[in-house]
Amino acid sequence: MKRIAVLTSGGDSPGMNAAIRAVVRKGHHHGLEVWGVRRGYTGLIQGDMIEMSLGSVGDIIHRGGTILHSARSEEFKTAQGQEQAVANLKQKGIDGLVVIGGDGSFRGAQKLTERGFPTVGVPGTIDNDIPGTDFTIGFDTAVNTVIDCIDKIRDTATSHERTYIVEVMGRDAGDIAIWAGLADGAESILIPEAPYQLDQIVERLSRGSKRGKKHSIIIVAEGVGSAVEIGRQIKEKTGSETRVTVLGHIQRGGSPTAHDRVLASRMGAEAVDLLLQGKSDYMVAIQANQITGLPFEEAFAMKHQPDMSIYHLAEILAI
Template identity: 70%
Template sequence: MNRLAVLTSGGDAPGMNAVIRAVVRKAVYHECEVWGVYRGYSGLINDDMVQMDLGSVGDIIHRGGTILYSARSEEFMTDAGQDKACDNLKRRGIEGVIVIGGDGTFRGSEKLAERGIRTIGVPGTIDNDIPGTDFTIGFDTAVNTVIHAIDKIRDTATSHERTYIIEVMGRDAGDIALWAGLAGGAESILIPEASFEIEELVERLERGRKRGKKHSIIIVAEGIASGVTIGEKIKERTGLETRVTVLGHLQRGGSPSALDRVLASQMGAMAVDLLLAGETRKMVGIRSNRLVGINMSEALSQNSELDMDMYHLAGILAI
């Protein structure tokens, strides 16, 4: 392979720039030309690409977001849009594409592969909800962002003897809520993978008050309930004054952690190796601290599973 492209798509995640840097520099090391595609699949359709060199990715490993930008493309969901994207790639002599993103990004890459473009996926999403890999790029940074917020809010909760609810991202996956809640010592963690009863939550709060606890932190993943709604129900049943903080897109930004930078660098480099070895329709993942190449069909056909043992442990430790 003499020419490849790299793009980012879907929600941004800290560490995406570190992947781009690794892809470009590993490809250049192997004397392979690299083209950066702006705004994901929209850029493929609009032929919005630029050739990248070593200097193109200087001083970006520490930056959050993505220098290639990200956008959703309705046109790419059509056969005509997919044909146009592939025509642009073939006209430029680009034989393979490395896509960085989540589930939707990978499904888009399959459309390219069906039309003869070799594709390799790198999992970049703060939700950590891609099957086949223990961790996705951006997850560790997002969790640490939430932990910093918990630590700060707990100071105020302690001072004012109140219950604080922190709503975090996680529409379908509760990994951020679980990991941050366990690391931050939250009294309760509400996630999409586990049902809850408001009475049980109230009972836990009352039990804490009886043993002298004057404040509590409750972590709520957005996919299970609204933090505001939970706060209202708690106040109705207990009279406890609650405060709600919705962290929102704060969790997506910021300088990537050391773990995300290293993981991104390793995955980006392996993605290039796979393309140069003639592989296609694969995703780079990490399992038991070892990088692996996974068939894309495996990643797209399975459901990501939350560590329920960790969830039960968090409940025990918060007794």
Template identity: 65%
Template sequence: MKKIGVLTSGGDAPGMNAAIRAVVRKAIYHDIEVYGIKYGFQGLMEGNIEKMEIGSVGDIIHRGGTVLYSARSEEFKTDDGQQKGIEQLKKFGIEGLIVIGGDGSFRGAQKLTEKGYPCIGVPGTIDNDITGTDFTIGFDTALNTVIEAIDKIRDTATSHGRAYIIEVMGRDAGDLALWAGLADGAESILIPEKPTEFNDIVQRLKRGHERGKKHSIIVVAEGVGSGIDIGDKIKKETDLETRVTVLGYIQRGGSPTASDRVLASRLGAQAVDILMAGKAGRMVGIQNNHLVDHDILEILNREHTINEKMYTLSQELSI
């Protein structure tokens, strides 16, 4: 293999640049040309492709977002769209592709693999909702962003004696909410994987209030529902003064943590190794601090699960 491509697709995640850097420099180290594809699969179809050099990825390891930009493409989900992408790959002589993104990006990679173009997936999403890897690129940074925000909100909550509801991202997964809630001592953590009876939330708040607790923190994963609606309902049921904060896209930005930079570097380099080994349709990941790779189709067919022991612990510690 003499020429490979790399793209980022779907939602951006801190650490994607570190992964791009690792792909480019690892490949060049092995005398492989690397082509950066801008704006994901949409850019692939349009031929928005340029050769990358060692200097192309200089001074980006610490930056959030993605220097290759990202986009979502409905057209690429069709056979015609995929064929357009293949024609561009042929035009540039690209023999293999590394796709950094989430499950939607991996579906595109799998389709190209099925049509004869070997692809390797690198999990990059703040949601941490990809199976086959303990962590995805961007999760740790987003988690620390959430924790920093909750710490600041807690200062205000302590000063005013209110119940604060914080809605965090995660799509249909509750990892961000669970980890942040446990790290910040939330009274209740609402995640889609563990439906919670509303009465349980009310009783926890009332017990805390009865023993003299002046404020409360409730973390809500967006997959559960609107934090604003939940806050209104809590106020109605408990007569406690409530405030709601929806953290939104602030969770996706920022300089990646050391953990995300190292993880991205390891996974990006591993993706090149997998391509060089002649493998295709694989996703690289990390489990128990060991690099692994899995069949992408198998990963896409698995259901995301949370750490049950962590969830139980969060409940035990918030009595």
């Protein structure tokens, strides 16, 4: 293997640039040429690739987003699009590809391996919803962003003695809500993986009010439903003032935390090692703080589950 490429696909996440940097510099360390594919699978189909030097990834480890940009590609879902992508890679003399992204990006990577092109995935998504890995790149930063926002919301919630409902991202996973909820002492955390009873939430609010609590924070994962609707229902049942904040895409941006920078660097470097070892159809994972490789087929056979012990601990401590 003499020449590899790297791309970022799907939703951006803080730490993607650190992963790109690691792929480029670990590749150069082993004497490889490294190319960057712009705009994910769209760029792969269009042949939009640039050679990346050591200097091209200087001063990016601390930056959010992705210098290679990202895009979703409907064309790549077709056999013709996949064939064109492989043809462009071979035309450039590229021997292996690193794909940084989430579940959809990994399934695209698997399609390339089915067409005989060596590909390794690096999990980059704030949702932390990739089975087989304890953490994904960007998750820690997103949680810290949410915590910072809730800390500010709590100030005004206290001042006005109100209940605030905060909707966080995560797609169909409740990881961001759980971790932010425990870290910020939320009274209730609503996640897709656990059914909730509105009456129980109201009872918890009532108990807090009776002991003199002047404000409350309820975190709703977007996969549960609309925080606006949940806030309306709570107001109807309690008669108390409620306000809703939907944090939205602010959770994807910002400078990555030290944890995400280190994780991205370790994972990006491991992806290069896996390609050099002749392993394809693999993803990089972290398990019990150890970086490892996991076949896509094995990962796709699993179902992501958040750490419910954290969820239950948050319930106990918010009593």
